[in-house]
Amino acid sequence: xxxxxxxxxxxxxxxxxxxxxxxxxxxxxxxxxxxxxxxxxxxxxxxxxxxxxxxxxxxxxxxxxxxxxxxxxxxxxxxxxxxxxxxxxxxxxxxxxxxxxxxxxxxxxxxxxxxxxxxxxxxxxxxxxxxxxxxxxxxxxxxxxxxxxxxxxxxxxxxxxxxxxxxxxxxxxxxxxxxxxxxxxxxxxxxxxxxxxxxxxxxxxxxxxxxxxxxxxxxxxxxxxxxxxxxxxxxxxxxxxxxxxxxxxxxxxxxxxxxxxxxxxxxxxxxxxxxxxxxxxxxxxxxxxxxxxxxxxxxxxxxxxxxxxxxxxxxxxxxxxxxxxxxxxxxxxxxxxxxxxxxxxxxxxxxxxxxxxxxxxxxxxxxxxxxxxxxxxxxxxxxxxxxxx
Amino acid sequence: xxxxxxxxxxxxxxxxxxxxxxxxxxxxxxxxxxxxxxxxxxxxxxxxxxxxxxxxxxxxxxxxxxxxxxxxxxxxxxxxxxxxxxxxxxxxxxxxxxxxxxxxxxxxxxxxxxxxxxxxxxxxxxxxxxxxxxxxxxxxxxxxxxxxxxxxxxxxxxxxxxxxxxxxxxxxx
Numbered sequence: 001x002x003x004x005x006x007x008x009x010x011x012x013x014x015x016x017x018x019x020x021x022x023x024x025x026x027x028x029x030x031x032x033x034x035x036x037x038x039x040x041x042x043x044x045x046x047x048x049x050x051x052x053x054x055x056x057x058x059x060x061x062x063x064x065x066x067x068x069x070x071x072x073x074x075x076x077x078x079x080x081x082x083x084x085x086x087x088x089x090x091x092x093x094x095x096x097x098x099x100x101x102x103x104x105x106x107x108x109x110x111x112x113x114x115x116x117x118x119x120x121x122x123x124x125x126x127x128x129x130x131x132x133x134x135x136x137x138x139x140x141x142x143x144x145x146x147x148x149x150x151x152x153x154x155x156x157x158x159x160x161x162x163x164x165x166x167x168x169x170x171x172x173x174x175x176x177x178x179x180x181x182x183x184x185x186x187x188x189x190x191x192x193x194x195x196x197x198x199x200x201x202x203x204x205x206x207x208x209x210x211x212x213x214x215x216x217x218x219x220x221x222x223x224x225x226x227x228x229x230x231x232x233x234x235x236x237x238x239x240x241x242x243x244x245x246x247x248x249x250x251x252x253x254x255x256x257x258x259x260x261x262x263x264x265x266x267x268x269x270x271x272x273x274x275x276x277x278x279x280x281x282x283x284x285x286x287x288x289x290x291x292x293x294x295x296x297x298x299x300x301x302x303x304x305x306x307x308x309x310x311x312x313x314x315x316x317x318x319x320x321x322x323x324x325x326x327x328x329x330x331x332x333x334x335x336x337x338x339x340x341x342x343x344x345x346x347x348x349x350x351x352x353x354x355x356x357x358x359x360x361x362x363x364x365x366x367x368x369x370x371x372x373x374x375x376x377x378x379x380x381x382x383x384x385x386x387x388x389x
Numbered sequence: 390x391x392x393x394x395x396x397x398x399x400x401x402x403x404x405x406x407x408x409x410x411x412x413x414x415x416x417x418x419x420x421x422x423x424x425x426x427x428x429x430x431x432x433x434x435x436x437x438x439x440x441x442x443x444x445x446x447x448x449x450x451x452x453x454x455x456x457x458x459x460x461x462x463x464x465x466x467x468x469x470x471x472x473x474x475x476x477x478x479x480x481x482x483x484x485x486x487x488x489x490x491x492x493x494x495x496x497x498x499x500x501x502x503x504x505x506x507x508x509x510x511x512x513x514x515x516x517x518x519x520x521x522x523x524x525x526x527x528x529x530x531x532x533x534x535x536x537x538x539x540x541x542x543x544x545x546x547x548x549x550x551x552x553x554x555x556x557x558x559x560x561x562x
Contacts, residue, residue, distance in 0.1 A: 020545055
């Protein structure tokens with residue numbers, strides 16, 4: 001089959017590889033009909049995530065048709081059309097039984113590796129480094145899905161583009177908003193108006209926010225946040241974000257701040273952004289965290305900072321004093337996709353949201369290398385690429 | 390054979406968990422993996438190795454005790470059902486060991502399992518850390534009991550690998 005393989009920084013190639021096979025009794029094989037490039041794939045593309053190996057198959061947002069199932073998979077049969085959560089979860093351990101599927105105890109074959117770095121291991125992920133299990137991803141014609149009796153959700157009737165993002169970015173934006181514990185009258189600020197930020201904006205309104213403010217620098221993303229998300233926007237290249245947020249909130253600060261940027265923040269010529277840039281370039285730091293610094297600084301007293309953006313290492317110059325002084329709550333982590341699938345599918349079926357609004361480009365899988373480059377460079381107003389095998 | 394009951398596949402951890410026994414302890418110390426290596430001289434010069442590990446398994450203590458009670462190749466020295474068990478390896482074999490385990494039921498559900506092993510192993514080669522081995526064995530036990538299988542990527546497709554990657558995989562295997 002054809003698959004998108006990682007070969008190093010800014011080097012992905014579509015290659016011929018062997019077809020996947022059932023390896024465990026709870027596996028299924030899915031023929032991929034649509035797959036997307038995630039903003040977090042760009043962290044791999046940029047070489048920010050450790051433990052990638054040349055030849056790794058990328059992709060954790062994918063859906064398709066079941067073509068084979070292992071002997072312990074009773075809930076699926078060949079021909080079923082499914083979306084597959086990017087987190088791999090057994091469904092039986094304590095985290096899984098408490099709805100924390102991205103923290104599954106039993107799905108990472110390389111748990112020892114994550115334990116060395118993080119103390120404990122989260123769940124395995126598709127196509128997201130050996131630290132997270134080394135599973136082959138779904139930017140391919142076929143993919144093996146472990147624990148297929150608990151992960152995949154059957155979808156009928158809706159086109160691929162409306163349900164594909166149930167695999168990651170829609171639940172991720174939704175969980176980010178849910179973590180804000182939104183109450184009537186709340187103002188929520190969202191750093192980063194990429195796809196996750198867009199879903200966080202929409203979800204914040206769905207969960208009852210009175211106002212949502214989107215922060216970015218790319219005109220097409222700010223426009224999308226205004227027109228589709230009905231958010232107010234701040235262009236951080238043009239305005240002082242902290243000052244603007246204070247003015248917009250009557251001096252209170254947003255009740256909740258969402259960092260939908262993560263470890264490759266660009267910043268805005270601030271001292272902090274400059275500092276991160278120099279340090280990461282000299283391999284003296286792992287993450288660029290200007291968005292997180294701003295979110296902590298801007299958040300109102302007693303507020304919540306919700307972090308769906310990915311961080312990987314040891315963060316330098318985190319304004320912990322500000323977080324402490326203001327009594328902030330920080331919430332973060334990989335998305336527990338499994339627990340949101342049915343709820344969010346229902347929102348799509350009821351017509352409350354059509355997730356396809358984030359798509360800017362549709363390309364065949366063969367052109368994946370070009371798609372990665374374009375998404376990385378934000379060329380041609382690229383917001384989200386869907387690939388068709 | 391007069392019936393067709395499929396023999397219950399014995400998960401690999403069972404052999405390893407009988408780490409009191411010679412065969413298992415050999416497996417425990419012979420493997421060279423993951424950078425936890427030290428010289429066997431350490432074993433020979435000391436008074437023997439002692440390793441302790443603990444894991445939480447989302448299964449009832451009775452089930453876990455029964456599983457442990459039926460491990461092959463060990464001699465049970467003492468048991469208090471369903472909370473503790475001590476065993477030793479048979480006298481033959483190059484590796485002598487004693488071990489004990491304790492099960493604590495948890496109000497949150499499941500049980501906490503603690504295992505201690507003490508043994509001597511006259512080996513004159515590089516070996517893996519027994520503590521890391523025991524930890525991986527208990528992880529595998531948890532995976533089999535909770536998920537019913539061991540997560541793996543062995544046999545999945547990939548693009549061309551570098552020689553370094555293939556070397557590291559060979560070493561790990």
